[in-house]
Amino acid sequence: MYKHVALLVRKDGMSHDEFVDYWQNNHTPIARDIEGVTRYQTVLPTDPENAEFDGLAELYFDNLDDLHEALGSPGSRDYDPTKEVAAEARDDVDNFLDVQERPRVIGEEIIQKDETDGDTTDLYKHSAFLVRQDGMSHEEFVDYWQNNHTPIAREIEGVVRYATVLPTDPENAEFDGIAELYFEDKDALYDALGSEGSRDYDPDRGKAKEAREDVDNFLALEKRPRFIGQETVQKDES
Template sequence: MITRFGLLTRKKGLSPEAFNAHWAQSHGPMAARFPGLRAYMQHAVTDKQQFGISHARGADWDLDGFSELHFDDRQAMLDAVSGEIFAPTLVDEGAFLEDVRLVACEKHKVVPMEFDGGPFIKRMTLLKRLPGVSPEQFRHEWLETHANFVRQWPNVLGYHQNIVVDRYHGSRTESAPYDAVPVDGIVEFWFRDKAAAAELYATDIVTETQEHAKVFLDTITPYFVETRTIV
């Protein structure tokens, strides 16, 4: 399975309300027709505060939404944006997007989210590795050491790691250079509410985890989001 995230910035002059209405009502049904699409979610940004994170925020990012599309593999993902069905979707982007950068990811469910019917909030976070830290080092520190820290956190409803394996900007089929899409991973974190999240971030284990982040992360850029399931 491959997960493609779109990192979306709304068109200048467009209100958040108009952006979200167009994304959900016009663009969503178009993208839902992609061949080979297994799932499609839209994550609308509701809060851009750093909220408990001691790291610097990434200067490259000021997002309004994340699209999330699932395909069986990378070839299926590329095929979906190579046919006739994709063409009107690309044209439609000009109506509500100023910029879209894309990352193809491997999803790792460190703490699987189980939707128990109770209230929850979701936060998505962009990670950029430190200069001098190789992609291989980043992968080891995040998928192994850091994940083991998070497994010890109390009252976490879910924690998924999406490690970037390819990047796109402009072209949807030709890889972009790292500097064009400077992100190495995307975190998905679920909490019961913001009060529970704030209480969690005051614990010693979270402090210890954030100390470990200094070993391999340059910037951490979180967003609280509201999710719409399209497919």
């Protein structure tokens, strides 16, 4: 499936609570009915004061052309959708988002591990927005990530679902990919991957330690935003 992930930043002068209220109660009913959307999920930060973003909005489409028509392509941040609900959603984001500060990713999702049967509501998720090291091509990055790192990451203690997202247009993408690791327990996530306020965590055992050591082989960590939150599936026809 193809996926549009928006990293949301609230407008100046709006509190996080005001942002969440508007997003969940005003915008979400519009967004989940955008033409072509087969699944829509929102992710709220577990620790808003330390989170790098105010939330994630993730919309899935079966067809990449439908995604581009509804939400634009990686190279068209100023698109003007013509379909009714997509246009309404685009107009509404100006009411609560700082659009200029909202990174996004369009990519194809690959499920690497799933013990949830796709029901991710109330699960805790660590989303890492990956940037490759200097001197490494995107293709070299993807090869190392998928074939060397992923077999380690999906076995991190406590992970019940692990997905990777590869950009459909790497040349225009803001990141080289997304790694999404789900846990049933927030403390297990923090223990394995650190909390919002601990970018320099140092796990001391098992696959979490092995994965942390391996990221130095292919990631530019200082350029890698991440987001820890609790997910709610707002719509699922997938």
